[in-house]
Amino acid sequence: MKHLLYAAAAAVAVAASSCSGNDDAVMGRIDVASAISSPSELKVSEIGKAIRYVPLATGDSFLVANRWKLRVVGDRAVVCNTGSSAAGAGSSVLAFDLADGRFLNHIGHAGQDPEAYRRPEFVTDSKGHTLFFRGVGDSLVRYDVDGRFLGAAPTSFPAAGQLPAAVVDTMRVYALTGFMEVPYLSAVFVGPSGVVADSLPIVRRAAADDPVDLGSIGGITVMKTPGLMRNSQQGLSGLKMDARPASYRSDDAPLWYTPEGDIHAMLAFSDTIFSVGCGREPRPVMVMDFGDRAYTAADNGRRDISDDDLIVSDIIESSDKLFLGVRKGWRTDDDERNFIGYYDKVSGTTRMTRAADGFVDDLTGFMPFYPVVAAPDGSLIGILTQEDILKWIEEHPDATVPQQLQAVADSEEEPNPVLVILK
Incomplete structure (x- = not known):
């Protein structure tokens, strides 16, 4: 990997003229610890003016699976089915009208054919016109x-086959980051012919006297902790x-x-969000203040996350706010240790509540509303399942249920999820 970055950096002198970028970022301080x-x-009402509920249509050939991702592409809700479910839903990408x-x-x-993708995960170009998938062999396949x-x-x-993290015009942007080693984050900009145009170290490897000891690969335990927004992505x-x-x-x-x-970047367990662009240095635009309870990128692989550490599980950015999910410690169901909230880019205030x-x-x-996706038009989108709705009705029998949600709750089959769209 080290040689890869050296080669990428060497290419900058040849191809930097193909890059351009906006360099007008302003730093904001997100006071997580105090909030x-x-x-x-x-x-x-602090974050929007009107809510509408949009149940996704249900049909045998377009069922949403038990594991899935939501993306907003133009005026479409695009679902990537990544888990098993009913017939026809296990490996598909579905487009619904928002x-x-x-x-x-x-x-x-x-x-395995030339137009096929390996898995349904994709990235869009910055204008939302084209979807890029990992194809067969070393290819990227493109769909509208x-x-x-x-x-x-x-x-x-x-x-071969690596999916870029972003695509700007004809420039593919790859994110290189360490795992099971000292973490770092770099962005590599690659032109349509495969020539490296720029390589930007965003977060460098932390210097340490005690390098990460990888040891053997036997006896591995895999741990997962979900985001804190309801049906987090x-x-x-x-x-x-x-x-x-x-x-x-x-x-x-x-x-x-x-x-x-713009393109923003943040290494997991670091405190700074950067603006990145081809042909310019990364610029810090927001920094999170965790007080004395930060688990840093330099800690990663050198000590376990403690119950006192603050870790960010969700980041959703809109034009005027940054929404966060923050845990005290690793996965816990303790309501007193899980928080969501937002940073207001205009006023500079940070507010948090219990998740x-x-x-x-x-x-x-x-x-209650939980944002999980920020749409290009400024809307915030949450997700409800039939199970979520039924549980809420059971716990709040006197609640007035919106008509669209009552129909979902009354359905005898398990319907597709409901989008909660906040304008």
Whole structure:
């Protein structure tokens, strides 16, 4: 990997002219420790003006599986089925209309032919026009949101079949990060011909006198902790080998698009979010203050997460806010140790509440809201399952249930999830 980065850096002098970037980021301070020490009630009206419920249509050929990911691409809700479920749902990508939940089309298929993808996970370009999947061999296959095949191209770099973390115009952006070693984060920008245009070290390896001892690969325990938003699309993983300290990682790409078209990056267990672009140095735009309870990237692999450590499990960024899920310690069901909240980019304030309370819905008076996806149009999207709705009705028998949700609750079959769209 070290030689790979050296080679990428050497290419900058040749190809940096193909890059451009915006360098106007402003630093913001997210006071996580103080906000958690004084949690307060959060209301939906603080972050939006109107809620609507959009049940995704249910049908035998477009069932949402038991493990899935939601992406918003233009005016579509695109579901990646990654788990087993009823027939036809185990390995598919489904497009639904965000306006009314109608099923519109399948996108591509899994298989071994030239148009197939290995798995249904994808990344979109920054404009949301094209979906990129890992293809057969070393290829990337491309589809539009209507399911039309747009061609395939070799990945060329950095590894056969690796999916980029972002695509800006014709430039693919790969995130390189360490796991089971001293963590680091770099972004490598690769042009359409596979030539490296730029390589940016974002978070360098922490210097330490006690290097991570990998030892043997026997006796591995895999640990998982989900995000704290209801039906979160994020989470953390850890590997524990014998009596050695665990190594942890985020299950999600460390790069994401902002609504303004920028790319933000954050290494798991670090405290800083960077703006990155081809041909310019990474710039810190937000930094999280964990007080004296930070578990840092330098700690990763050298000590286990303690019950006092604050760790970020969810990050959802909208144009004016950054939403967070924060745990005290690794996975716990203790309501007093799990928090969600937001940082307001305009006012600079940070507010947190207990995760079990969510954002109290003072608009419709129904269930608490939990954002899991920020849509390009500024909407925040939460997810409800039939099980979530039935449990809430059982615990709140006097609650007035919105008509769309009552139909889902009354369904004798297990229907597809409901999107909660907050404008």
